Amino acid sequence: MNLNKQQMRILYRNLVRADHLNRMMYQRMLQGKLIGFYHPSDGAIAPGVAAASFLNKDDNLSPHHRGHGITHMLSKGIDIKYYLAEHTGKDTGCCGGRSAFHFSFPEHKVYMMSGFIGYNFAPSVGWGWAAKRRNLGQVVMNCSGDGSYGQGRAHEALLMATNWQLPIIFYCENNGMAIHSEISEMHPTEDVSSLAQGYGMPAMVIDGQDVFACAEAALAAIEHARKGKGPTFVEAKTLRIKEHDMGTPDLRGWEARSEEEKLALMQRDPLVLATTRVLAEGVLKQDAIDQLHEEASREVQEIEDFADSSKIARPSEEQLLAAAFAP
Amino acid sequence: MAELTLVEAINRAYAEELRRDDSVFLVGQDIRGGIFPHTMGLVQEFGPERIVDTPIAESGMYGVAFGAAQEGFRPVVDFMFGGFSYVTFAEASVTTGQYYFLHGSQHPLPLVITAAVGTGMRLANDHAMSIHGTFAHHPGIKVAMPSTPYDAKGMMKAAIRDNNPVVIPWHMGLMQERGEVPEDDYIVPLGKAAVKRQGSDVTILANSVQLKHALAVAAKLEGEFDVEVIDPRSFVPFDMETLLTSLAKTSRLVIVDEDWESGGFAATVSARVMEQGFDLLDAPVIRVTLPNLPVPGGYMEEYIAPNPAKIEAAIRQVCA
Ligand SMILES: Cc1ncc(C[n+]2csc(CCOP(=O)(O)OP(=O)(O)O)c2C)c(N)n1
Numbered sequence: 001m002n003l004n005k006q007q008m009r010i011l012y013r014n015l016v017r018a019d020h021l022n023r024m025m026y027q028r029m030l031q032g033k034l035i036g037f038y039h040p041s042d043g044a045i046a047p048g049v050a051a052a053s054f055l056n057k058d059d060n061l062s063p064h065h066r067g068h069g070i071t072h073m074l075s076k077g078i079d080i081k082y083y084l085a086e087h088t089g090k091d092t093g094c095c096g097g098r099s100a101f102h103f104s105f106p107e108h109k110v111y112m113m114s115g116f117i118g119y120n121f122a123p124s125v126g127w128g129w130a131a132k133r134r135n136l137g138q139v140v141m142n143c144s145g146d147g148s149y150g151q152g153r154a155h156e157a158l159l160m161a162t163n164w165q166l167p168i169i170f171y172c173e174n175n176g177m178a179i180h181s182e183i184s185e186m187h188p189t190e191d192v193s194s195l196a197q198g199y200g201m202p203a204m205v206i207d208g209q210d211v212f213a214c215a216e217a218a219l220a221a222i223e224h225a226r227k228g229k230g231p232t233f234v235e236a237k238t239l240r241i242k243e244h245d246m247g248t249p250d251l252r253g254w255e256a257r258s259e260e261e262k263l264a265l266m267q268r269d270p271l272v273l274a275t276t277r278v279l280a281e282g283v284l285k286q287d288a289i290d291q292l293h294e295e296a297s298r299e300v301q302e303i304e305d306f307a308d309s310s311k312i313a314r315p316s317e318e319q320l321l322a323a324a325f326a327p
Numbered sequence: 328m329a330e331l332t333l334v335e336a337i338n339r340a341y342a343e344e345l346r347r348d349d350s351v352f353l354v355g356q357d358i359r360g361g362i363f364p365h366t367m368g369l370v371q372e373f374g375p376e377r378i379v380d381t382p383i384a385e386s387g388m389y390g391v392a393f394g395a396a397q398e399g400f401r402p403v404v405d406f407m408f409g410g411f412s413y414v415t416f417a418e419a420s421v422t423t424g425q426y427y428f429l430h431g432s433q434h435p436l437p438l439v440i441t442a443a444v445g446t447g448m449r450l451a452n453d454h455a456m457s458i459h460g461t462f463a464h465h466p467g468i469k470v471a472m473p474s475t476p477y478d479a480k481g482m483m484k485a486a487i488r489d490n491n492p493v494v495i496p497w498h499m500g501l502m503q504e505r506g507e508v509p510e511d512d513y514i515v516p517l518g519k520a521a522v523k524r525q526g527s528d529v530t531i532l533a534n535s536v537q538l539k540h541a542l543a544v545a546a547k548l549e550g551e552f553d554v555e556v557i558d559p560r561s562f563v564p565f566d567m568e569t570l571l572t573s574l575a576k577t578s579r580l581v582i583v584d585e586d587w588e589s590g591g592f593a594a595t596v597s598a599r600v601m602e603q604g605f606d607l608l609d610a611p612v613i614r615v616t617l618p619n620l621p622v623p624g625g626y627m628e629e630y631i632a633p634n635p636a637k638i639e640a641a642i643r644q645v646c647a
Pocket residue numbers: 065066115116117118144145146147148149175177178179244356383385407411414
């Protein structure tokens with residue numbers, strides 16, 4: 001599947017936005033202007049942009065936890081200011097300021113986030129089941145890391161998705177690491193997607209630094225699912241430039257990852273690679289690229305202004321208890 | 328005697344037990360490199376055969392501990408955050424609790440479950456919930472929680488040597504708490520409460536980080552109320568005798584517990600006091616707990632969780 005220039009521009013723009021927003025989150029965490037923790041997505045934003053940029057509003061999306069799902073959500077058309085407000089404990093936050101890093105945008109069918117790695121697999125089966133039953137061509141984009149496939153529930157979901165030929169894309173963003181653990185020590189084969197074979201599920205392995213390659217794979221899997229042909233496993237090989245989460249030492253096993261190693265990873269930054277390509281192929285000119293960066297800076301500013309000018313959420317215990325059950 | 332933090336004290340307990348008994352080992356995720364400092368330096372001394380990292384697979388990870396314990400090893404299984412133990416709750420609670428008794432009390436299951444728990448990081452429910460009450464609800468499992476570095480070391484050693492499954496959560500709010508910890512080999516027996524402060528007007532039963540709050544409030548109210556403070560230390564078995572002895576003197580009880588109001592440890596103790604010590608009481612028991620809400624994150628944690636202000640209000644109410 002070849003991408004047209006319009007599609008490439010959409011991807012490139014979202015990549016620029018994701019890059020700016022990740023840097024904003026990183027800065028805010030350093031400045032103590034973010035609640036809880038942050039798992040930086042440096043070097044790993046291409047797969048999420050590709051997975052979510054061409055979904056319909058009524059497709060389900062479960063964002064990968066890295067970068068706290070911001071890349072995926074902005075690409076699906078979600079206004080991130082409501083998430084930053086949440087992440088800063090403000091009453092304008094998407095969950096009323098009570099949920100720290102958790103998000104919920106049910107109108108965009110991004111229902112949830114849980115702190116339990118692998119939480120996405122079981123409900124994905126239910127979303128896929130519902131989509132199949134409704135038969136309107138909706139798909140489920142189920143994004144998570146290589147590490148999440150250690151969970152038994154990942155395998156249960158692969159089993160049921162193929163049994164019932166559900167429209168689910170198992171979209172694995174394989175950065176080769178899970179906290180301090182290298183994937184080679186935690187997974188017995190080169191590709192996590194080789195799991196799909198055991199279930200007779202089609203699988204693709206792609207360069208996760210190349211947003212366009214990721215998008216071609218994602219679009220093919222989405223189309224396959226929309227046509228009722230069942231699930232696909234897409235594995236994007238990406239990388240992790242920074243530490244697992246800010247403040248945690250950056251180790252492999254129990255030894256520090258070297259600076260040279262991280263410098264080498266930075267050479268494969270997805271935005272740098274995409275820029276070379278769009279310029280070379282005449283998709284965008286330098287001044288258009290500069291303008292995208294300006295727009296993204298403005299977007300970041302607006303998001304921060306919104307969150308910073310909102311009030312801290314301090315509902316009473318009674319108000320919270322009244323919110324515990326649906327009416 | 329060394330001044331250590333609570334996590335350093337746990338680290339000492341691990342190191343000493345690993346040296347003493349070759350059947351002891353640790354299993355968890357990223358415990359070789361360490362997420363919290365309590366496993367720091369262990370892999371360098373004991374190697375990756377005894378400081379074992381698994382994939383993100385809590386059922387399999389817990390299964391390593393469970394099966395190896397049946398095979399005669401003495402595992403400590405670390406869930407990182409307490410909430411993550413619920414990912415394998417069927418095995419960790421039901422199967423674990425019933426194993427010894429339901430199979431004719433023939434073959435012990437000596438393992439330790441540990442994890443960091445508690446509010447304070449504003450991360451919300453899945454990273455903030457307590458687990459002691461839920462585990463304590465399942466018969467066949469011992470549960471205890473340290474409030475000082477001294478207790479942390481002695482309790483962890485007692486748990487590792489116990490022939491039963493023992494859950495030892497530790498509160499993140501106490502991670503850097505400092506205290507005297509002897510170098511020698513000592514045990515804090517499971518099932519023994521500690522009277523932390525003598526008083527005659529009211530008894531506060533408080534554990535872990537809430538014990539710290541209770542002691543601060545007791546000191547603040549000196550002159551106005553003479554507050555006795557007891558740390559249960561162990562929830563299962565629970566030292567009812569120490570509590571009833573205290574109530575014979577004070578006749579008033581406040582229970583502080585960072586767990587939900589409904590079905591928690593505080594509810595159990597309150598009911599037992601009514602059954603076994605009703606005549607000792609001059610006022611109804613008051614509980615300071617988490618309201619029955621998934622623990623909110625953000626700025627709500629501070630005033631939703633038990634805190635000194637709530638403890639003080641409860642003391643005034645029970646003494647009114
Ligand atoms: C059930 C559960 N176990 C462990 C953790 C701790 N944890 C948080 S992120 C993470 C690594 C996830 O690795 P991966 O899925 O590869 O995503 P990455 O962080 O590499 O992007 C772990 C182990 C958790 N949050 N939930």
